[in-house]
Amino acid sequence: MAKLGCSSRRKAIEELLRGRDCAKQLRSVINGSCEDGSSTTPSFAEQLVKEVLMSFTNSLSFLKNNPTSESHDVSNVQVCESPKSEDSQESNCKSSIIKERRGCYKRRRTEQTWEKESEAPIDDGHQWRKYGQKEILSAKFPRNYYRCTHKFDQGCQATKQVQRVQEEPILYKTTYYGLHTCKNLANPEIILDPMSPSSSSKFLSFDNSFPTPSKQECPFLSSSNLPSSVKGECKEEVPPSTSSNHYLISSDLTFDSSPRHHVTLSSTLDSEYKSVDISDVLYDSAQLDDAFEPFLEFR
DNA sequence: CTCATTTGACCAGC
DNA sequence: GCTGGTCAAATGAG
Secondary structure, three states: OOOHHHHHHOOOOOOOOOOOOOOHHHHHHHHOOOOOOOOOOHHHHHHHHHHHHHHHHHHHHHHHOOOOOHHHHHOOOOOOOOOOOOOHHOOOHHHHHHHHHHOOOOOOOOOOOOEEEEEEEEEOOEEEEEEEEEEOOOOOOEEEEEEEHHHEEEEEEEEOEEEEEEOOEEEEEEEEEEEOOOOOOOOOHHHOOOOOOOOOEEOOOOOEOOOOOOOOOOOOOEEOOOOOOOOOOOOOOOOOOOOOOOEEEOOOOOOOOOOOOEEEEEEEEEOEEEEEEEEOOOOHHHHHHHOOOOOOOOE
């Protein structure tokens, strides 16, 4: 089985490398400094975007097809494994089992994290459900815990913590844990099934406005592989009036360049820590730093 | 009725 | 033992 895992991983890497190359080209196009000067048309950029998206999609497909392999590398992204998958079977002997099961979770300490700081809570286009709030000793304000709404229906493991760190001026620090593996239904036109090699779907979600700390947000690329069975949860569309920076890479290449308040976005991948100003770099390759280090920089 | 939030309890890690 | 992260029952909102 290890052989299959290696093979898939190699394919995934190849796909990511291909995407990186496309991203580089795309950056050149966007910067208006296309070297060969022959392909600065919007359609070319669009094509590049599609290539990049396809790269992500295929890569994820390869990786997802072998969830058991390479557990050291991706153990923290348990895409399809819901810790509560057995809950539905536990209707009887509830109270006693509940007590045994409560708190039986794995903490995700070494997981990749991203941090954002902003003057206002961030709306990143994903739907979040608050599952806890805690007074933190070293902090003046309680910390709020959010998980992806699709944790159970799609096994999305993404979580985030939002904490107000400053009173004057108001400053929120949002820390993201894990990748979104759920399907963002807000923009179905580009949501395609990553399991299908001919389709592509990726959201790179970086945004910096969010109406209330309890609302939806998420800065990650979101991939998905499940049918749109979620009914009432596709309201996560970020209202244009309150949020710009449509982290969503659509084939329309709609990158909002409107000035916003500054948000510090940083990512940590074990030993690596980055900090960028999102007003300058709308896209960060945090997730795929190794393979995608120059991924995109849109203004 | 369904889904989100609140909140106290439970548990892992330090 | 303390702190912080998560669970899940209770409650509220739409």
